[in-house]
Amino acid sequence: MSDTEPQALSPEEYATLCGFLRDRTGLSFTEAKRYFVDRRVAARMQAVGAADLRTYMNLLRFQASGEELQRLVNLMTVNETYFFREKYQFDCLVNSVLDELVRGRPKGARLRIWSAGCATGEEPYSIAIMLLENWRRVDDYEIELLASDIDSAVLDRAREGIYDERALQGLPAHLRAKYFQPQRGPAEAGGPRWRIVEDLRDSVDFSLVNIVDPQQVRAFRGIDVIFCRNLLIYFDDLGRREAASMFHDALAPGGFVCLGHSESMSRMSSLFVPRRFPDAILYQKPVDGGGA
Secondary structure, eight states: OOOOOOOOOOOHHHHHHHHHHHHOOBBBGGGGHHHHHHHHHHHHHHHHHHSHHHHHHHHHHHOOOOHHHHHHHHHHOOOOOOTTTHHHHHHHIIIHHHHHHHHTTOTTTTEEEESSSSSTHHHHHHHHHHHHHHHGGGSSSSSEEEEEEHHHHHHHHHHHEEEHHHHHHHHHHHHHHEEEEEEEEGGGGGGEEEOOHHHHTTTTTEEETTTOOOHHHOOOOEEEEEEEEEEEEGGHHHHHHHHHHHHHHHHHEEEEEOOOOOOGGGGTOOEEEEESSSOOEEEEEOTTSOOO
């Protein structure tokens, strides 16, 4: 990014760009995010040699490969997270939810867990560790752990599975020793780093998914638990309602949605029933598939 201050978009240009991004990604940028947006768009316009926003918007809209839109989206997303973030929800999963879901299912049946908006992979890998360490029936079922994000760059990092000290700060030492290997590299690499072991990397199926694109979420059906935490706070009210409807379609009857601690499904949709467990509150799709 250039060291010089970027030229700010006009109010009309800002509205056009943000409306386009909202329609394509669900992400909503208010005036409070103007500085963030201006700098990133200016950097991309400079990189592709676009003289004005109209030229750049034409590239975003009509480029057959969609490469430039993906590059801009990668810049616009926030991917700050760490292992075992809001761990009480993982405790809820292994202490209560999974036993309820498999009740009546034969051994060998499939369980599908989806980490939507997985960023650099800390969430799905945390789920995998929690299952291995704390769910006594983990070997009785075929567990499919899916993870997706709209940012292709963070998915590459998730698949690589290399993390710094900050990402691992909430992980107990014995789990770090068991599931991570220290990485050797040049001193300028930014401090010590660890790579998650191969078996765990292979246990998660990562994919590039825009959750507001019906075509891209079509493959996600029969899901038992969806983790979508601290993503919908970047959507507007309409986007949150659309995402809730998509989750409802993706879940199997009786399946659960787990949101971030500051999010409430009751403010988004009436399709789900709040369920209070000892560790956390989750939102359940009614067993008969209907709304509340």
